[in-house]
Amino acid sequence: MTKRTLKQKIPQAALYLWIAFFVASPLVLTFVLSFFSRNARGGFSSDLTLHNVLQLFDATYISILFKSLRLASLTAFLCALFGFPIAYVIATSTPKKKLYYYALLLIPFWTNFIVRTQALRQLFSPAGLDLALSPTVIIQIGMLMNYLPLFVLPCAVAIERLPASVWEAASDLGARRPSIWIKIILPMLKKPLIHGSLMVFVPALGEFVIPDILGGAQGFYLGGLISEQFLKARNWPFGAALSLLLLLSAALIVFLQKNNSPKDIAGEVP
Amino acid sequence: MRKLPQAPRFLQLLVLILLALPFIPILYTLSPFVFESGFTAFAFKKLFAKSELIVSLFRSLKIAFLSSILSLVIAALAAWRVEKHNDRIVSLTLHLSMALPEIVLGLSLLLSYSLIGMNLGNLTVALAHASFTYAFASLVIRSHAQNLDPKIFEAAKDLGATPFQSLVRITTPLFSSSLVSAFLLCMTLSLDDYLISAFTSGAGQDTLPMRIYGLLRYGFGPELKAVTLLLFGTSLIFVAVGLPLSMGKKKN
Amino acid sequence: MSYLEVRDFSKNFGDFSALKEINLSLKEGEFVGLIGPSGCGKTTLLRSLAGLEAPSSGRVLLQGKDITAQKARERPFHMVFQSYALFPHLSVRENIAFPLKVAKWSQLEIETRVAEVLDLVRMKSFESRPISSLSGGQSQRVALARALASKPQVLLLDEPLSALDPQLRDDVRAELKELHQKLKTTFVLVTHDCDEAFDMCSRVFVMNHGKIIQEGEPEEIYKNPKSLFVADFLGELMSLPLNSLSSPAKQLSKLRTLDNEPDAIYFRPEDLSFGGEDLDISPDDIKLSSHICDISFRGSHRRLLLEIPQLNQKVAAFDPHIEETRKLGDPIEIFIDIERAFLAHSERCQ
Numbered sequence: 001m002t003k004r005t006l007k008q009k010i011p012q013a014a015l016y017l018w019i020a021f022f023v024a025s026p027l028v029l030t031f032v033l034s035f036f037s038r039n040a041r042g043g044f045s046s047d048l049t050l051h052n053v054l055q056l057f058d059a060t061y062i063s064i065l066f067k068s069l070r071l072a073s074l075t076a077f078l079c080a081l082f083g084f085p086i087a088y089v090i091a092t093s094t095p096k097k098k099l100y101y102y103a104l105l106l107i108p109f110w111t112n113f114i115v116r117t118q119a120l121r122q123l124f125s126p127a128g129l130d131l132a133l134s135p136t137v138i139i140q141i142g143m144l145m146n147y148l149p150l151f152v153l154p155c156a157v158a159i160e161r162l163p164a165s166v167w168e169a170a171s172d173l174g175a176r177r178p179s180i181w182i183k184i185i186l187p188m189l190k191k192p193l194i195h196g197s198l199m200v201f202v203p204a205l206g207e208f209v210i211p212d213i214l215g216g217a218q219g220f221y222l223g224g225l226i227s228e229q230f231l232k233a234r235n236w237p238f239g240a241a242l243s244l245l246l247l248l249s250a251a252l253i254v255f256l257q258k259n260n261s262p263k264d265i266a267g268e269v270p
Numbered sequence: 271m272r273k274l275p276q277a278p279r280f281l282q283l284l285v286l287i288l289l290a291l292p293f294i295p296i297l298y299t300l301s302p303f304v305f306e307s308g309f310t311a312f313a314f315k316k317l318f319a320k321s322e323l324i325v326s327l328f329r330s331l332k333i334a335f336l337s338s339i340l341s342l343v344i345a346a347l348a349a350w351r352v353e354k355h356n357d358r359i360v361s362l363t364l365h366l367s368m369a370l371p372e373i374v375l376g377l378s379l380l381l382s383y384s385l386i387g388m389n390l391g392n393l394t395v396a397l398a399h400a401s402f403t404y405a406f407a408s409l410v411i412r413s414h415a416q417n418l419d420p421k422i423f424e425a426a427k428d429l430g431a432t433p434f435q436s437l438v439r440i441t442t443p444l445f446s447s448s449l450v451s452a453f454l455l456c457m458t459l460s461l462d463d464y465l466i467s468a469f470t471s472g473a474g475q476d477t478l479p480m481r482i483y484g485l486l487r488y489g490f491g492p493e494l495k496a497v498t499l500l501l502f503g504t505s506l507i508f509v510a511v512g513l514p515l516s517m518g519k520k521k522n
Numbered sequence: 523m524s525y526l527e528v529r530d531f532s533k534n535f536g537d538f539s540a541l542k543e544i545n546l547s548l549k550e551g552e553f554v555g556l557i558g559p560s561g562c563g564k565t566t567l568l569r570s571l572a573g574l575e576a577p578s579s580g581r582v583l584l585q586g587k588d589i590t591a592q593k594a595r596e597r598p599f600h601m602v603f604q605s606y607a608l609f610p611h612l613s614v615r616e617n618i619a620f621p622l623k624v625a626k627w628s629q630l631e632i633e634t635r636v637a638e639v640l641d642l643v644r645m646k647s648f649e650s651r652p653i654s655s656l657s658g659g660q661s662q663r664v665a666l667a668r669a670l671a672s673k674p675q676v677l678l679l680d681e682p683l684s685a686l687d688p689q690l691r692d693d694v695r696a697e698l699k700e701l702h703q704k705l706k707t708t709f710v711l712v713t714h715d716c717d718e719a720f721d722m723c724s725r726v727f728v729m730n731h732g733k734i735i736q737e738g739e740p741e742e743i744y745k746n747p748k749s750l751f752v753a754d755f756l757g758e759l760m761s762l763p764l765n766s767l768s769s770p771a772k773q774l775s776k777l778r779t780l781d782n783e784p785d786a787i788y789f790r791p792e793d794l795s796f797g798g799e800d801l802d803i804s805p806d807d808i809k810l811s812s813h814i815c816d817i818s819f820r821g822s823h824r825r826l827l828l829e830i831p832q833l834n835q836k837v838a839a840f841d842p843h844i845e846e847t848r849k850l851g852d853p854i855e856i857f858i859d860i861e862r863a864f865l866a867h868s869e870r871c872q
Contacts, residue, residue, distance in 0.1 A: 007433070011347050011350075012347075012351065014347065015344065015347040015348060015351060015360065016359075018344055019359075019360070019363050021382065022379070022382075022397070022398075022400075022401035023363050023366060023367055023370075023401065024363075025382055026375065026378030026379050026381060026382050027374075027378060029378055029381040029382060029385065030374065030377070030378040030381065033381060082288060085277075085281055085284065085285055085288075086285050086288060086289065088274075088277055088281075089277040089281055089282050089285040090285075091274070092274050092275065092276045092277055093276060093277070093282070101285070101289065103509045104286075104289040104290065105289055106505075106509070107293075107502075107505050107506060107509055108292040108293060108296060109458075110458060110501075110504075110505035110508065111296060111498070111501045111502045111505055112461065112462055112478070112479055112482070112501050113462050113464075113479075114464060114479050114482050114483050114486070115296075115482060115494070115497065115498045115501060116292070116295070116296060118299075118482075118486055118490055118494070119295035119296050119298065119299040119490075119498065120295040122295065122298065122299050122490055123294065123295040123298045123299075128298065145291075145292050159274065162274060164274055164275075167274050167275065185274075198369070199368075202369045202370075202371060203371055203372060205371060206371030206372060206373040206374065208373060208465060209464050209465065209483070213486065223371075223373050223465075226373050226374075226377065227373060227377075227465070227468070227469075230377050230380070230469065231468070231469075236381075239377060240377070240381075243371075243373060243374040243377055243378070246371055246373070246374060247370075247371065247374050250369065250371060418610075419605050419607055421603045421604075421605050421607035422607045422608075422609060422610075424574055424594070424601075424603070424607065425601070425603055425607035425608075425609075426609075426620070427574065427593070427594040427595050428572050428573070428574065428594045428595070428599075428600055428601045429595075429600060429620055429621035429624065429668065429669070429672070430595045430596075430621050430624050430625050430672065431595055431620070431621075431624040432595060432624070435624045439620070439623070439624070440609060443611045444609070444610070444611050446611075
């Protein structure tokens, strides 16, 4: 008995060690570093201070945070808007067609995202289409293009798992198509839809490369601000405080969504 | 299993158009290869002249391979803990790892490395990549595990297999397909990553996306177009080979 | 001496005790059944025999040797799982060869043995088929062949028929019986279907709430249930409150009683006979008058639903005469067979 448990304990311990080092301790360090002070040589010292955290409430940084929140939530919304029909078409098509749809979705995704984003910039440049779109719009298009599969893939799986009997029962009971959608299907898909949107929202909040490539000076968001503190300004404690802010806003949104969605509604779609 | 009714024709067409849109910028970038004579030779000559681009490509492949192997091991362990032992801590960690903004992970790993005095290099990048790809790999393995009859493993035990024999003869071959797709997913995520690499790599040890990003400052040169063609071509080949393969599998 | 013995075996899952001090002993080559409602612990007991559950306390002995500490893989017991649990990535042949391979049989021995058991379950032509191509009945045979391949000393069957079509079940029952007679291996069957157990097993153990509450040959326990629960579980049971009967106390005193304070008389449909034509009515049988309120045709017999106006209650009875002599609404006298009916306290159904 003890021998058997020991054999299971070793891999378990290895896994926990991994989690401790690569997930837990980085987060704790980020938290701790937020309260450290910066020293003159671009390093940091362990004199505790609230300076970094207070600095976050500076109007400049607050406005960058709101700009980033708007970008991320708009991206999540657009991904849901375009992604849902795509996921629905994919989920309900024949197995053969489904593979073609997936191929179409994934080929650009597999082409490196920096290259892909740069290609988009080329297309919208004066030498290309020259639609005179504002950088904000171009950034939004780039974000949508890059994050779409993140929404479509889990959502398609969820739709695929809905049993046809639900639809059949609803039509059998005399419901019309729109009301089946509104009253039956969408409520059942509430959880995967929210999940998919969060899968987009959270990474989008910290996105740095896409706005940077597409927007130039206009593309300065939270992600850019953080990496600047680390890679250029050498103000690590403030960078840590900023990432803490990013983490907390992401966590807050996730938490709010979780509490808003009653667990019973399609909580366990088989 | 019967499914929901198929989407109406116009919606299918609309989706097809939507899915085709992202190809436009890529094809636009690649258009000189078709329309300008001699461009192909010129671009590839430029590419091979930029040896650091080639070097970073191989570095990226090396890192991706290493991190994917590591990621699979961790992912399998995590899937085992969650699915078999219902481990709440691991399950929470998996969610957390997927929700963690890349930039936060990148910089916090940089902090960890500098705290324990680890020299930044290919290893630190590979470890950092594994520390986010494992969550996605685990998702793939877990969804496969959920579709299996858990009694299969009991049957192996009951029929006399030692834990090692069941790992080799039952568990590994059973999960081979999801291990392969998880591996490919990890490779893709690792090869695509810029931010985490930027934080955790050593000076002068750029990965391919970092190198491309650096070169972009000087415009989308022909050598970058050659890289684009290579990457796009590779994913086309992957699909062209993988599609018939997985279709053949479905028929059986 | 008993072949397989379980002594004071208990199993707890946290606060819940799934098995409480189980004692049972089997003879070599027996075909026994563990029956009971769902959640009674029968499957846990079977899994404990297989070694898949470690006991909280108690022992398992095989031919007098303590095997409690042996793991599932070390025990010479193999199980046919309810879901079959075939290895989906292996062919039929490879599935059956699995226990032999892990036991390091030689290639030649494996081939011979696989052919033998495939023959035994009449699946020879399916040898190289993938598992996904098999029907339910075929999967079941492969699972059986796989469990039998390494010649287990005890074969454990966990609801082997529950996933099959009703028509197929009868065939498989007959085949399992035949197989048992041929192999003379000890079979332990878990089922919630009494019919199944009665048909195949020479001895059954009725379980409830983690305990064995009665054991014996099927006929014996059917006729002499020790408790109201067993009687009710084994077949259709009806009751009439004693205070509503006008029968003399002397007549009632001839009835068996299951407990001290009986307040109802219990009987099965087949314990009822009809006045007028049945010859085996004894003068002591309890007489009631009723009329027919439903007739349903059951092939070999008809099932009548009879209303007893005096008691304002309905009972079911079997009418072996298929010819339509009785019609709805007909008055009919019924007699409860005093040899087979019994008395019990109606609140003691557990």
